[in-house]
Amino acid sequence: MITFTGVTKRYPDGTVAVHDLDLEIPAGRITVLVGPSGCGKTTTLRMVNRMIDPTTGTITVDGRDIRQVDPPTLRRGIGYVIQQGGLFPHRTIIDNIATVPYLLHQDKKQARARALELMERVGLDTGLAKRYPAQLSGGQQQRVGVARALAADPPIMLMDEPFSAVDPIVRTQLQDEFLRLQNDLEKTIVFVTHDIDEAVKLGHRIAVFQVGGVLAQYATPEELLAEPANDFVRDFLGGERGIRRLRFVQQLDAEAAAEAESATGAESATGTGTAAGAESATGTGSAQGGGAAAAGER
């Protein structure tokens, strides 16, 4: 569990990025920080691994104040995925993925074996292992980013708009696979996005921030859609709130149905596929952009 207590970040020029934040991020779940640009969601994320230190307030991870841990050590235990990938252009895919294990002085051979395993897990063909990031498509690069963040098996993952830079079809597909992965891994995930649909789709809990770094509402997707806390949240959810809510409920139903189905012996992978299939784009997604991923999995 990650706990923010009275956290404020004020920059020297007087801008307040985050204002008096109290937030409890549950372990093993996906918590989405959402809001317009300049609302402090990324600042909040970066305070967790001390990329940014708060001006006042404390942040604890499992009860331990993160200021007591030296930043590089802290960061090696927290996975990090960003929008542009942040992959090292001069290192091969396999070495990119094994970055943190190398930093932790783990056995090189073992780290590489694990990297290959992770490539398969995130839907990458292991034939790409010796390539460089520039030789991969945007979607493939994001998969590498996720694999790299998972390499040292950290309990916490910070994800800063990881799927925003890819086209909608690939994005849907990456989201679906990410959910499936998280089902197995149960990491504590803090996920930043500006896209409310993505927040509703991925989050167990959603924290809506408004400009000035104020937390407007912190709730489950159901609660958020049913009862927006104020006008800002209502506006941010947009006019399609009703439709989103309907879709969300349908999705839950489909998931429940799929789970029941898998319980009776059907393959669970298909189950997740159908659940997400509520969004019609998914079908085309796995057919097109997913070509590489699909080949990797088989």
Next chain:
Amino acid sequence: MSAHLAPLLPGGGLGTGGGLASGRALAVGDDGEPLVRWDWIGRNSDIITQHLNDHLVLSIVPVLLGLAVSLPVGLLCARYRWLYAPVVGLTSVLYAIPAIALFVVLVAFTGLTRTTVIIPLTLYTLSVLVPAVVDGMDSVPEHVRQAATAMGFGTLRRLVQVELPIAVPVVMAGLRVATVSNISLVSVGALIGVGGLGELFTDGFNRDFTTPIVVGIALIIALALVADVLLLLVQRLLTPWARAGSNARTARRAVRAELTEPEEAAL
């Protein structure tokens, strides 16, 4: 050493010497004197080789020293931006000082030695290499730097394992410019009798004899070309990833081919 200087000084200054020689060079054809006397090259191959070696040392050492100075200075400038403008100003001023003036000052301390030539040439490389290092650091994408920090790289490790390798193509470009320009600049050392192939020029001018001049020019050009190609090869060896990026499209095609034919890829 003074034996080297002797033929130079009575020459009545270089300007006149040069003018005279070029005036004669035009008349070469009329005299029936060939531009190049091949037998001279054969007879003097030992001296030519010696000058070539000197030239090589005198061009490479200043570049290496310049790099050794530019790397920390450039890194400091990249980190503390306010330093950059004054440092560039200083290196430009140094570049503007004529070599001959520096020689006059340095000869008092270091005499007519290689050191006297190496010091100014080293200073000249700074005006190319310091900006190359700074530009190289600027070529590291911010998201890559951030990602490295977030993965748990400390400052030094990040510099050595991430930033410097990514900066290599830009720094190497500067290094190539510095090396090639240095190869031509070394000749100026002939003013104090330490000029590598440049001494073939003074020899030719003094004796009003074109062969050594032509040989000197040809060898300097050849040296510059060879050095440039070698550095390019080094660069390619050091940065296989840089070309991978520029051929992204062909590479992607290869990826696709590999995916459709996994057996072939396995071989």
